Amino acid sequence: MIMRFIIPSLGTVIELTWQHVRIVTAAVLLAVLVGVPLGILIHRARFLAVPILSGAGVLYTIPSLALFAILIPIMGLGMKPAVTALVLYSLLVIIRNTAAGLHNVPPEVIDAARGMGMSSLQQLWYVELPLALPVILAGIRVATVMNVGIAAVAVYIGAGGLGELIFRGLASLNMGSLLTGTVAVTALALMADLGLARVEAALRR
Amino acid sequence: MIEFEAVTKVFGSIRAVDQVSFQVRRGELCVLIGPSGCGKTTTLRMVNRLVEPTAGRVLVRGVDVMRLDPVHLRREIGYVIQQVGLFPHMTVEENITVVLRLLEWDARRRRARAEELLELVGLPPDFLSRYPRQLSGGQQQRVGVARALAADPDIILMDEPFGAVDPIIRRQLQLELKRIQAAVRKTILFVTHDLSEAFLLGDHIVVMNEGRIVQDGTPQDLLLRPANEFVARFIAESRALGILRVRKVSEVMDPALTKPSVADCKFWVRSEDSLFDAIRRLGSQLAGVLCGLEERTVAVLDESGSVVGCTTFEELVRAVSEAFATSGVPEVIL
Numbered sequence: 001m002i003m004r005f006i007i008p009s010l011g012t013v014i015e016l017t018w019q020h021v022r023i024v025t026a027a028v029l030l031a032v033l034v035g036v037p038l039g040i041l042i043h044r045a046r047f048l049a050v051p052i053l054s055g056a057g058v059l060y061t062i063p064s065l066a067l068f069a070i071l072i073p074i075m076g077l078g079m080k081p082a083v084t085a086l087v088l089y090s091l092l093v094i095i096r097n098t099a100a101g102l103h104n105v106p107p108e109v110i111d112a113a114r115g116m117g118m119s120s121l122q123q124l125w126y127v128e129l130p131l132a133l134p135v136i137l138a139g140i141r142v143a144t145v146m147n148v149g150i151a152a153v154a155v156y157i158g159a160g161g162l163g164e165l166i167f168r169g170l171a172s173l174n175m176g177s178l179l180t181g182t183v184a185v186t187a188l189a190l191m192a193d194l195g196l197a198r199v200e201a202a203l204r205r
Numbered sequence: 206m207i208e209f210e211a212v213t214k215v216f217g218s219i220r221a222v223d224q225v226s227f228q229v230r231r232g233e234l235c236v237l238i239g240p241s242g243c244g245k246t247t248t249l250r251m252v253n254r255l256v257e258p259t260a261g262r263v264l265v266r267g268v269d270v271m272r273l274d275p276v277h278l279r280r281e282i283g284y285v286i287q288q289v290g291l292f293p294h295m296t297v298e299e300n301i302t303v304v305l306r307l308l309e310w311d312a313r314r315r316r317a318r319a320e321e322l323l324e325l326v327g328l329p330p331d332f333l334s335r336y337p338r339q340l341s342g343g344q345q346q347r348v349g350v351a352r353a354l355a356a357d358p359d360i361i362l363m364d365e366p367f368g369a370v371d372p373i374i375r376r377q378l379q380l381e382l383k384r385i386q387a388a389v390r391k392t393i394l395f396v397t398h399d400l401s402e403a404f405l406l407g408d409h410i411v412v413m414n415e416g417r418i419v420q421d422g423t424p425q426d427l428l429l430r431p432a433n434e435f436v437a438r439f440i441a442e443s444r445a446l447g448i449l450r451v452r453k454v455s456e457v458m459d460p461a462l463t464k465p466s467v468a469d470c471k472f473w474v475r476s477e478d479s480l481f482d483a484i485r486r487l488g489s490q491l492a493g494v495l496c497g498l499e500e501r502t503v504a505v506l507d508e509s510g511s512v513v514g515c516t517t518f519e520e521l522v523r524a525v526s527e528a529f530a531t532s533g534v535p536e537v538i539l
Contacts, residue, residue, distance in 0.1 A: 108288035109293070116279060117276050118276070
């Protein structure tokens with residue numbers, strides 16, 4: 001077996017990176033839209049915490065290839081099942097961090113908010129969510145970094161993205177492609193991590 | 206203004222508040238006092254429906270609170286708690302004006318009101334843009350008081366508001382509350398376990414123990430006519446009362462030109478008595494005597510039993526309150 005070393009063109013790398021970013025961003029946004037309300041729900045209705053968190057926990061433990069395989073008969077190939085899978089993976093950490101963030105709001109602050117006549121929604125919007133935001137964002141950050149990695153596998157169901165470079169590299173024994181893909185995925189994950197860490201720090205002040 | 210009618214609150218198997226009835230009149234500062242766990246905080250929280258009574262009625266401005274929308278009820282009642290509970294992500298100005306924002310005041314009016322309130326509670330205007338964590342405990346509670354006053358509610362609930370600040374600052378805040386109260390005349394229900402605070406601030410003191418009211422009266426009543434052993438002990442055990450052991454009757458009496466004869470006065474104390482002994486002596490003289498405590502003349506006798514001056518119950522009680530107010534920090538001295 002002879003390993004080749006052909007580095008893919010910059011244009012290809014940029015295009016695939018853009019695809020990758022799109023998949024991850026879409027997945028994280030959707031996961032936030034679903035996960036944050038669920039986190040609020042289990043914070044307010046504690047009895048739902050165990051079923052919802054265990055459900056999300058089970059999803060989290062399914063190996064990514066298996067999850068993709070399960071989704072193909074339902075959603076076919078392409079970006080849709082990939083994004084869906086990433087959303088399902090992200091739910092646990094986002095729900096859990098949302099609930100944890102809300103749980104950490106000091107009780108006297110809640111008492112003051114209630115005592116001065118904020119409705120339940122006003123408490124949530126003006127007091128609880130702003131104070132829980134750093135913890136929620138930490139969850140989003142973990143989910144994003146994780147998704148950058150998992151999205152690389154999504155190439156198996158035709159979602160595109162940087163996984164393509166790795167996949168092609170493996171298939172054609174091209175070390176150049178394989179390494180470029182790996183480095184790009186890693187760099188993307190690091191950038192997402194650092195960028196979101198900055199936002200988080202700014203919020204914590 | 207606030208009326209409790211046979212109010213009971215049961216948590217699980219615990220009767221936190223048991224058949225409590227009392228009222229707070231308009232413009233009055235009523236202190237709810239008692240040992241921890243006596244139900245005083247629960248009682249206070251039933252006024253703005255943070256806790257709902259199991260039985261009985263709480264009337265605010267004549268209306269049963271259970272018939273009012275809790276959110277609206279609370280916006281018309283100021284609320285100050287021991288832990289302050291300022292919103293850490295908001296500036297002092299935003300904190301003070303939270304309720305005004307809920308009430309949809311415009312920004313300029315809110316700003317003006319915040320400035321006015323900051324001045325009232327004795328903080329400089331540049332504090333408006335600070336965050337709570339940049340303030341000391343005492344300053345935070347001043348902001349807490351300003352926040353409660355923001356919408357100019359006629360009723361204010363204060364739950365051990367000065368309990369978490371150090372004794373010197375606490376005394377200062379108490380005196381400022383007295384000053385503010387003299388200026389704004391709110392109806393205030395004030396919870397504390399500190400007797401000197403109760404005497405200093407209260408127009409009217411309700412003593413609670415184990416969920417029940419054990420005495421409801423003026424500071425005079427409490428000092429001179431404790432309703433039972435519990436109240437007497439509660440007062441005697443208050444370390445703050447020690448200050449009364451060092452002030453003498455001779456310091457507060459009026460060396461009257463026309464000295465009353467002992468026969469005219471049913472009550473007498475010795476000029477060398479400490480305020481504490483004088484109160485005990487009068488308490489025993491009062492036992493069994495039915496009379497109002499207002500403006501009763503008390504003869505002051507010297508060693509030999511001759512009259513050297515006179516005073517009144519009111520004067521003595523005022524001296525007690527003043528002793529607390531000017532003593533700085535009784536808890537530390539003793």
